Amino acid sequence: MGSADALKAQLKELSDRRAALELEVAQRSARLETAGVGMGGALVDGEGFPRADVDVAAIRADRHAIITLTNDHKALTRQMEVLLHQLHALSSLPGAAAPQPAAAVAARPPPPVASGQHMANGSGSPIAHQAGHSLHQPFAVVDEVTSGSPAAAAGLQLGDQMCSFAGVTQQTAGTLQAVAAALQGNEGRAVEALVLRHGAPLALQLTPQRWGGRGLLGCHLRPL
Known part of the structure; x- marks a missing residue:
């Protein structure tokens, strides 16, 4: 490895x-x-x-x-x-330092349901973890972040696990389709998201918006 x-x-x-x-x-x-x-x-x-x-x-x-x-x-x-x-x-290795923001990965993709996440600013605030809470159950992982995209500029990292986005959670029917709908319905408006980063929950504010590349946010989610 x-x-x-x-x-x-x-x-x-x-x-x-x-x-x-x-x-x-x-x-x-x-x-x-x-x-x-x-x-x-x-x-x-x-x-x-x-x-x-x-x-x-x-x-x-x-x-x-x-x-x-x-x-x-x-x-x-x-x-x-x-x-x-x-x-x-x-x-996850003992003593491993948290990696720097993942190298930007070219986006893409027409495959399945793609959606990117744009953070309005680079700030994310850790929140207390409540064991067993459904909100902290991830439904997708960020497997691509497009170079030069809003997501990359904001610091969204490869490997972040999406737990909620604009109210969409693991318990939402058709999660990725619901995320795609939330993106379209909230263009230009900040929405709340929760990700797990190296096992720790992190609250983010993301704003879907037009930019020079594909999608409104410039990253891709792979279902878990």
Whole structure:
């Protein structure tokens, strides 16, 4: 197991590679949609001959590439999850110092439900832990923070575990979908969030807002 800084650097590299895959998939998918065939549209006419109104060879190449890229994306995500677990293990070692804010990780992602968190300022106040309280049960972990995003500037860290966001908790049905809805419904307004950082609860104030990158906050949550 490497050092925390080395693990963060590896996560950054893998995330950049994953973002590049996502961009290529998006570009190829756009071409298929423009051609009106998508991933499953017929490439032969009613008599079984290749269609003359589309570039059949190019469409087949794009479809094959999308399948390959999607598999590569899944493999990179699995690698990132392993590294993230290693990073958590390092932070839990006796006497381990709390790491500095995680190296910014390129965002992303069209995969599942993504949502980022923007902290209006860099301040977060530790709060007393109440054992067994449902509020302190995390439902997702921050597995990406986009470089230059509001989340990165505010100090949200890779590995923070989200316990509540704008009233959404582990007991909320469809938690990540509810977070996404809360983001849209609170654009430009500060909302309260609670995360676990190295096992300690931390109250944060986050403000969803437009910026130069994807989403309103610029990070990604992976369900636990």
